[in-house]
Amino acid sequence: SSKLVLSQVHPMWQEPLAIPGGDRQSPIDIVVRKSIFDPQLRPLKVQYDPRTCQQIWNNGYSFLVEYDDTTDKSTLKGGPLEDQFRLCQFHFHWGENNTWGSEHSIDRRLYPAELHLVHWNSDKYSLFEEAVIEDNGLAVIAVFLKIGKRHEGLQKLVGALPAVRHKDSVVEFTKFDPAHLLPENIDDYWTYAGSLTTPPLTEAVTWIVMKQHIEVSHDQLAVFRSLLFTSAEEQLQRSMVNNFRVQQVLKGRTVRSSFT
Numbered sequence: 545s546s547k548l549v550l551s552q553v554h555p556m557w558q559e560p561l562a563i564p565g566g567d568r569q570s571p572i573d574i575v576v577r578k579s580i581f582d583p584q585l586r587p588l589k590v591q592y593d594p595r596t597c598q599q600i601w602n603n604g605y606s607f608l609v610e611y612d613d614t615t616d617k618s619t620l621k622g623g624p625l626e627d628q629f630r631l632c633q634f635h636f637h638w639g640e641n642n643t644w645g646s647e648h649s650i651d652r653r654l655y656p657a658e659l660h661l662v663h664w665n666s667d668k669y670s671l672f673e674e675a676v677i678e679d680n681g682l683a684v685i686a687v688f689l690k691i692g693k694r695h696e697g698l699q700k701l702v703g704a705l706p707a708v709r710h711k712d713s714v715v716e717f718t719k720f721d722p723a724h725l726l727p728e729n730i731d732d733y734w735t736y737a738g739s740l741t742t743p744p745l746t747e748a749v750t751w752i753v754m755k756q757h758i759e760v761s762h763d764q765l766a767v768f769r770s771l772l773f774t775s776a777e778e779q780l781q782r783s784m785v786n787n788f789r790v791q792q793v794l795k796g797r798t799v800r801s802s803f804t
């Protein structure tokens with residue numbers, strides 16, 4: 545387009561000075577040698593139904609692939625979770641280059657991007673909006689992305705992104721199985737009590753961070769960077785890059801591992 549497109553490092557938002565409570569904020573650096581193996585952690589049980597996939601939406605922070613969460617069709621249980629959780633959306637965070645972009649890090653190592661699969665506790669609550677303010681309300685699976693071979697499962701999603709280039713754009717997107725985006729091994733993960741990494745930053749999330757990454761191609765990730773933070777009407781268009789939050793203090797929390 546003729547409009548100027550800047551790829552300045554765009555501060556997602558001014559970090560709020562204090563969060564209510566603020567002792568379990570996310571993301572964090574996971575120090576592997578300080579994580580504690582918990583033999584009571586069970587394998588994760590992921591049951592996603594591609595027919596619940598509805599649309600892709602550019603919300604001005606990331607692009608969300610949204611699922612019908614009015615019934616228990618796409619669910620997550622097991623692992624550190626006592627209850628059953630319903631998939632409501634997944635989205636990504638990424639950088640302006642392949643050096644950084646993930647929200648979590650492993651022994652300070654950052655990845656070029658990070659996938660978040662967002663679920664809410666449907667045993668205890670009846671809406672995401674209710675669960676988002678409860679300390680056991682949400683469960684988010686995080687998967688690191690690494691540059692390598694092309695990810696065939698991601699290609700359908702990448703192909704739809706130009707249709708949601710601007711903030712507030714939505715496009716129908718159906719029959720997408722998010723299980724295609726999980727690594728082969730989902731039994732090895734770290735888990736800790738944290739928060740949403742974008743407003744409202746509520747401390748409601750049981751994080752499940754996969755040890756194994758997935759690979760995507762340089763060109764696939766470049767399409768993520770072609771999205772814009774700004775709506776079509778705005779005079780100055782800004783590239784949607786660096787949409788990650790700065791890492792937060794651990795404040796005495798324990799990170800458990802499901803593997804030795």
Ligand SMILES: NS(=O)(=O)c1ccc(NC(=O)NCCO)cc1
Nearest residue numbers: 660662672684739740741742743
């Ligand atoms: N990055 S994150 O911590 O995984 C995250 C997940 C959901 C939200 N919010 C959310 O899903 N709102 C309602 C539906 O969009 C915000 C941040």
Ligand SMILES: [Zn+2]
Nearest residue numbers: 635637660741
């Ligand atoms: Zn996220």
